[in-house]
Amino acid sequence: MLLAADHRPVEPQHFALLRALALKHGAQVLVTHIAMDAPTTERARLKKQYHAALKDIDLDLLEGYGHDVADGLVRTARSKKADVIAILHRQLGFFERLFNPSVAKELALESDLPLLVLQDRPSGASKPPRSTG
Numbered sequence: 001m002l003l004a005a006d007h008r009p010v011e012p013q014h015f016a017l018l019r020a021l022a023l024k025h026g027a028q029v030l031v032t033h034i035a036m037d038a039p040t041t042e043r044a045r046l047k048k049q050y051h052a053a054l055k056d057i058d059l060d061l062l063e064g065y066g067h068d069v070a071d072g073l074v075r076t077a078r079s080k081k082a083d084v085i086a087i088l089h090r091q092l093g094f095f096e097r098l099f100n101p102s103v104a105k106e107l108a109l110e111s112d113l114p115l116l117v118l119q120d121r122p123s124g125a126s127k128p129p130r131s132t133g
Contacts, residue, residue, distance in 0.1 A: 001022060037065070
């Protein structure tokens with residue numbers, strides 16, 4: 001299983017379904033970040049954060065480079081023989097959505113691998129109110 005990582009904070013409840021699937025099937029989770037240019041200096045923080053969120057799961061951190069994040073994730077998933085790509089869909093504001101295209105949407109259109117889209121709010125939480133004006 002390949003999990004797309006964006007270096008933003010994560011919570012264990014974000015990955016409850018992914019964790020349950022990985023435990024049930026004895027799957028390794030490849031936490032993967034596609035950087036636009038330089039390697040990250042946050043590897044230790046990310047490793048600690050994802051180990052806490054995916055407790056008892058065999059995981060590895062990978063980093064790739066490229067200007068097309070979705071394509072980089074698909075190529076990495078294929079090269080590592082991942083059976084599924086998982087991504088945490090973040091609730092973004094208007095301007096963030098405007099300047100940051102949805103990687104989940106790109107993956108849904110480009111990948112022939114199954115896509116597991118996780119939500120950034122706990123299940124049962126209400127949706128944020130929509131502005132009518």
